[in-house]
Amino acid sequence: FAFFIGEGCVYTSSRKKYHLSVFLLGVGCQTVYIIEDLIRNGRITFSSDCLFLNILLTFSLGIFACFTMCDISEAYHKGERKKVIAGSVILTVYILSLFAMCTLLWFFRKQGDSLYFDYGICGMLLPLSAAVYRDRKLKLMLFTLGVLIYCLVFTYSMPYVWFSLLSPVLLLFYNGKSGSKKLKYLFYIFYPAHLGIIYLIDFII
Numbered sequence: 001f002a003f004f005i006g007e008g009c010v011y012t013s014s015r016k017k018y019h020l021s022v023f024l025l026g027v028g029c030q031t032v033y034i035i036e037d038l039i040r041n042g043r044i045t046f047s048s049d050c051l052f053l054n055i056l057l058t059f060s061l062g063i064f065a066c067f068t069m070c071d072i073s074e075a076y077h078k079g080e081r082k083k084v085i086a087g088s089v090i091l092t093v094y095i096l097s098l099f100a101m102c103t104l105l106w107f108f109r110k111q112g113d114s115l116y117f118d119y120g121i122c123g124m125l126l127p128l129s130a131a132v133y134r135d136r137k138l139k140l141m142l143f144t145l146g147v148l149i150y151c152l153v154f155t156y157s158m159p160y161v162w163f164s165l166l167s168p169v170l171l172l173f174y175n176g177k178s179g180s181k182k183l184k185y186l187f188y189i190f191y192p193a194h195l196g197i198i199y200l201i202d203f204i205i
Helices: 002-011 015-041 055-077 081-110 120-130 136-154 159-171 186-204
Strands: none
Touching: 002 015, 002 055, 002 120, 002 136, 015 055, 015 186, 055 081, 055 120, 081 120, 120 136, 136 159
16 A cells, blocks of 8 residues: 555656545545444544544655655756756655654653654655655665665564555565556545445444
8 A cells, every 4th residue: 555655656647646546535435434433422522533634644745745746856867957956845844743752652652642653754754765766676675675664664563564565575476557447446446345335234233
């Protein structure tokens, strides 16, 4: 999921539309979580589960970093040194801001609040590892390193996270070409749909 968010940032023909698609779908999913929590508990507090923000909202923050990296890469290949420096400064400040925000939210989460982004700073920056290089081998190597770091960060709380190292193996079969446009929106539907199915199973059980 993170890899193709990064790929989408590199190849999208409309950055605004792409960013809004991911962000608004995340908002839509979160709205459903809030409604479900209201129905189940009757109120929303800072400790409510629905304030744990879904991965699409996490990725929507990472997308800006990917776009900035794409601009830096383009300026570098054109020999535009000033744009490379300016873009690097913007990217560094933005990443540091994300770290500061996630650290602050993590502190409040330790106090009992639920407000946090799914997968935190790792989820925000993992797509970036797929947007740094255009070369497929370098891209996959950097992404694999990113997944490894992600596993090391989350291994204590989620030991099963190491299964995510299977994703680079699957990505070896990706040829870098666009798939069927008819299936494009199917993948936007998949995320909320699979959560809905899991919720129904939980409700039935």
